[in-house]
Each structure stands twice: as C-alpha cells, then as structure tokens.
Amino acid sequence: NAGVTQTPKFRILKIGQSMTLQCTQDMNHNYMYWYRQDPGMGLKLIYYSVGAGITDKGEVPNGYNVSRSTTEDFPLRLELAAPSQTSVYFCASIRDREFSSGNTIYFGEGSWLTVV
Amino acid sequence: LAKTTQPISMDSYEGQEVNITCSHNNIATNDYITWYQQFPSQGPRFIIQGYKTKVTNEVASLFIPADRKSSTLSLPRVSLSDTAVYYCLVGGGPFSGGYNKLIFGAGTRLAVHP
Numbered sequence: 735n736a737g738v739t740q741t742p743k744f745r746i747l748k749i750g751q752s753m754t755l756q757c758t759q760d761m762n763h764n765y766m767y768w769y770r771q772d773p774g775m776g777l778k779l780i781y782y783s784v785g786a787g788i789t790d791k792g793e794v795p796n797g798y799n800v801s802r803s804t805t806e807d808f809p810l811r812l813e814l815a816a817p818s819q820t821s822v823y824f825c826a827s828i829r830d831r832e833f834s835s836g837n838t839i840y841f842g843e844g845s846w847l848t849v850v
Numbered sequence: 851l852a853k854t855t856q857p858i859s860m861d862s863y864e865g866q867e868v869n870i871t872c873s874h875n876n877i878a879t880n881d882y883i884t885w886y887q888q889f890p891s892q893g894p895r896f897i898i899q900g901y902k903t904k905v906t907n908e909v910a911s912l913f914i915p916a917d918r919k920s921s922t923l924s925l926p927r928v929s930l931s932d933t934a935v936y937y938c939l940v941g942g943g944p945f946s947g948g949y950n951k952l953i954f955g956a957g958t959r960l961a962v963h964p
Contacts, residue, residue: 839886
C-alpha cells in the first residue's frame with residue numbers, strides 16, 4: 735500500500751512549456767485534490783474530484799487542467815507554463831465525503847516545479 | 851466547509867506546553883474537527899480528530915467546548931521537532947457538504963526555540 739504517489743518530484747520548465755504532474759493513489763479513495771503551496775504560504779486548492787469522471791475547480795484553477803478517468807489517477811496538466819506557477823504541488827485523497835473513525839486525508843510527498 | 855480562524859504564528863520553548871486555538875463559529879451539527887501538521891517540504895499529516903469534549907492520543911490532545919465554536923490543540927512538552935505549521939479543518943459531517951471542496955486556512959506557524 736503506497737498511499738498517494740506523485741511524480742515527478744522535481745521539474746524545471748521553460749516559460750510556455752507544458753507538462754503533467756501525475757498523482758496515483760492505491761487506497762480506493764473517491765475524493766482527490768490538487769493543491770499548490772507557495773513559499774511561506776498556506777495550501778491553495780487548484781482542482782478536486784469527487785469520483786471518476788467528475789472534476790471541479792478549486793480556488794486557483796487558472797492555467798491548469800485535470801482529468802479523472804480512473805479512481806486511482808488524477809493528473810494535473812499545466813499548459814503554457816508561467817513563472818507564477820513556480821510552486822510546490824501536493825496531491826491528496828480521502829476515502830469519502832464524511833468523517834468516520836479513521837477517515838483522514840492523505841497527502842503525497844509533493845512535486846517541486848520551477849518555471850524559468 | 852466551516853470557515854476557521856487561527857493565529858498566524860506562535861513561539862514557544864522546548865519543554866513547554868503549547869495550545870493553539872481555532873475558531874469555527876459556523877460549525878455544523880455533524881462536523882468533525884481535525885488538525886493537521888505540516889513540516890517544511892512535506893505534505894500535511896493527520897494529528898488528531900474530535901467531535902466534542904476531549905480527545906487524546908500519543909502526540910496531542912484536542913479540547914472542544916460544549917458549544918463547539920472553537921477547539922484547542924494542545925501539544926505537551928514540545929521539542930524542536932514540533933516546529934511546523936498546524937492546520938485546523940472543520941467539516942466532514944453527513945449534512946455539511948462533506949469534503950467536496952477541501953480548503954485549508956492559512957494555518958499556525960509554530961516555532962519552538964531551544
């Protein structure tokens with residue numbers, strides 16, 4: 735049971751390039767999330783998904799796209815990378831929408847992205 | 851998800867008890883209160899969760915008054931390794947919208963000094 739796995743861990747992009755951050759969870763969680771965290775700041779929700787085939791915007795969706803074709807995978811796509819997208823990206827998942835004993839949010843280890 | 855308010859930062863010294871309070875005035879009847887800890891360069895991780903009164907585990911205690919409009923995370927005898935950001939999250943109840951849109955607040959930066 736690997737939990738939430740993100741790849742790549744580090745990446746340098748040039749302005750205008752595109753890339754996909756991969757996120758996979760093996761816990762059969764329905765809910766998945768992408769956050770970005772700028773230095774010294776809190777987590778900002780980019781996109782989230784409540785199940786396969788269903789995604790919705792979070793607080794800061796501009797410049798990003800997501801898809802959820804399977805329960806396990808929730809990739810984040812950056813189109814036309816900009817320096818403002820330099821950040822740490824975290825993927826997270828939770829089993830279902832309601833808390834019950836032991837139902838907690840699991841985070842990946844993060845992906846460090848620099849746009850130059 | 852209920853809006854939460856926490857202090858931006860706190861300072862403490864090794865061996866002291868630290869209490870971080872979170873205000874959540876619009877908490878729903880079925881909402882739970884959960885605290886997460888984030889170290890630099892890592893994703894947040896679960897510390898403790900409660901619904902009412904007091905909950906204690908091996909790392910922390912959570913105090914929730916009867917009106918549930920606030921909660922206090924208590925860290926006994928902190929060490930340098932407790933330096934981190936602490937987030938209070940409220941929600942997850944069956945009639946509160948659950949965790950559809952999971953938004954974290956700014957958190958509390960705790961600095962523990964020697």
